[in-house]
Amino acid sequence: MSFALTKNEPKFYVNLAIMILIMVGFRFITPPAGMTADGLAVVGVFFGVLYGWLFIDMIWPSFMGLVVLGMTLPQPMDAVLGGAFGNNTYLLLLFFCMVASIINAAGIAEYVARRIICVPVVVGRPWVLVFMLCIAMCALATMLTMTAAVLVAFPLIKEVCRQYGYKPGDSFPMILLLAMLYVADIAYMMLPFKSLPAIVFGIYGQMSGGQEINLAAYVGVTGLLLLISIFFVIFICKYVLKADVTPILENRECMHFDEQLSPYQKTILWSFLGLIVLLLLPNILPGSWALSKFLKAMGNNGILLAYIGIYLMLNFKEGIGLKEIMHKSVAWPALFLVAAVLRITGAFEATGVTKFIADTCEPMLAGFSGNLLVFIVVCTTTLCTQLTNNNACAATFAPIAYTLAVANGNVDPQALLSCVILSCTLGIATPAAATTSAILYGDTEWVHQRTVIKYASFFWIFNILLLSFVGYPLMTVAF
Structure with missing residues (x-):
């Protein structure tokens, strides 16, 4: 009589190994000038957790990311976990x-x-x-x-x-x-x-x-x-x-x-x-x-x-x-993602990762049009949210958008992040973008997939233009 202790398939363990390698491997890389070893290790934790979100699950990679982060930062594990699950957000x-x-x-x-x-x-x-x-x-x-x-x-x-x-x-x-x-x-x-x-x-x-x-x-x-x-x-x-x-x-x-x-x-x-x-x-x-x-x-x-x-x-x-x-209605996957990503982005600030990115981007963005930067960020987030979970997309691009806005100097970070919210949610072009999109495309009785994808492009393009040329200016005035 044979039995299995787990439902996991071999592909799961391959992805698990890759995730752990990313999380741990960055600490053995020589950090570039201007970045600390702790900062580079935190970056590795972030990319490892992101890989886990995309290819494995939303919940337990967040747990593992917090544990590895606690072993990386010069803080007690209880302080790291308290900052994650006691966070106001x-x-x-x-x-x-x-x-x-x-x-x-x-x-x-x-x-x-x-x-x-x-x-x-x-x-x-x-x-x-x-x-x-x-x-x-x-x-x-x-x-x-x-x-x-x-x-x-x-x-x-x-x-x-x-x-x-x-x-x-x-x-x-x-x-x-x-x-x-x-x-x-x-x-x-x-x-x-x-x-x-x-x-x-x-x-x-x-x-x-x-x-x-x-x-x-x-x-x-x-x-x-x-x-x-x-x-x-x-x-x-x-x-x-x-x-x-x-x-x-x-x-x-x-x-x-x-x-x-x-x-x-x-x-x-x-x-x-x-x-x-x-x-x-x-x-x-x-x-x-x-x-x-x-x-x-x-x-x-x-x-x-x-x-x-x-x-x-x-x-x-x-x-x-x-x-x-x-x-x-408690969205536990989103909650655990929030706990992990906020603690990791807080570690970005504490270990100087944010400052490093800003210092690196500032020369490239010198004289760069603020409106063009907003358009690029909105286009990029809208495209990426068609391929992955919208919460994971927001968690990935929000710190990048904030850093680019600060480095540029001509972009309001609050307004830009508000546009990121409204672009990361528009995952309607593919079934992989969100659960709701999967529900739509899975209704083969009422919906023809190719036709819907064609129709979706109209809303996709309109939303990019709306956020870039109407939403962002309105947000800057409001804030």
């Missing part, structure tokens, strides 16, 4: 994921989406319907994780298409599914408490010596870019792709939706909206106000933890307990 993401679990379990996101698209004004107006679908998609993406939002939205979109007489394989549903994914990608990034923005903002805090990005300004500009993107979706569907909307024009019946929110669901919905307002108010109110001082003293993590604590204290009959909260 890590806690922010953890607590917001717990809030998302409460929202997801309450079932209000799907209700809001259905209510939005069932308004009478959409009858006989196809482009108003598309606009309302975009708004519904935005509601789902802001309340839920991206994967959960897509899993709720795609069946809803297909149901709408069926009611108007569209069949699997028709071009309009295919265009609509892709367009909704594009809109959701931007809407998901609008709240800075989600995983990818949290990674980038955390890296900025680590590399800037603790400075913070104005979250209200970021939300405001991203919201404006989202609105522009929605109108672009309507424009491209109507005038470029010329989608067939005849069935919608000829239909004169409004979709029926008779469901009502329970008192519990209403409580969760309004409390969630109030929570978002409280999180953003310290960036809006004058600092001298008592409310502003109170909220700043609480901090985002304190506000989120208080919300979760009050929810558990009230013990709603329809609610969920802590065990379910920690299970439903």
Whole structure:
């Protein structure tokens, strides 16, 4: 009788050996002038973890990276791990994921989406319907994780298409599914408490010596870019792709939706909206106000933890307990990636790696146009996120973008990193880019892969131009 102790295949051990070789091997290389041996060893840890993220897994390579980093830095292991899992950004993401679990379990996101698209004004107006679908998609993406939002939205979109007489394989549903994914990608990034923005903002805090990005300004500009993107979706569907909307024009019946929110669901919905307002108010109110001082003293993590604590204290009959909260929507892979990457980028600053890169790049960037640098960074991150996980892409390019911005001198690091967030999320050209893209391309009944890739290029190019020539200037003004 034979049995196997592990599910791992030989390919896994090859990748494991390569990852360990990268992590450990850099410390035996003579560092270049201007870089310390500890700095080069930290660079090796970063590249080793990055290799593990790309070819093995998101979770345990992060653990191994932290262990090797603890053996590299002249600090106790407990201090290294405490800096990783006690980091403000890590806690922010953890607590917001717990809030998302409460929202997801309450079932209000799907209700809001259905209510939005069932308004009478959409009858006989196809482009108003598309606009309302975009708004519904935005509601789902802001309340839920991206994967959960897509899993709720795609069946809803297909149901709408069926009611108007569209069949699997028709071009309009295919265009609509892709367009909704594009809109959701931007809407998901609008709240800075989600995983990818949290990674980038955390890296900025680590590399800037603790400075913070104005979250209200970021939300405001991203919201404006989202609105522009929605109108672009309507424009491209109507005038470029010329989608067939005849069935919608000829239909004169409004979709029926008779469901009502329970008192519990209403409580969760309004409390969630109030929570978002409280999180953003310290960036809006004058600092001298008592409310502003109170909220700043609480901090985002304190506000989120208080919300979760009050929810558990009230013990709603329809609610969920802590065990379910920690299970439903907590993005553990993203959390462990955040813990590893923020501690490693903090080590970049402490060991002089950031200064070395800046000093090396400064002569090359002398006289280099800031606008051209922004365009190159946006293009590069957009291209790379088509080939790898968006969180890993953001973790890789955020410290590089920050360093290049500082070295150039003509680029605002906060604005550039905000553009990195909105370009790293746009993984819609290939199934490998994100789980949501895999869901789209895996739906072979409604989606033709070659056609979707062709359509995706329109959104891809538009997003690059939008961020480079509209988003970045707006971000510089806002910050």
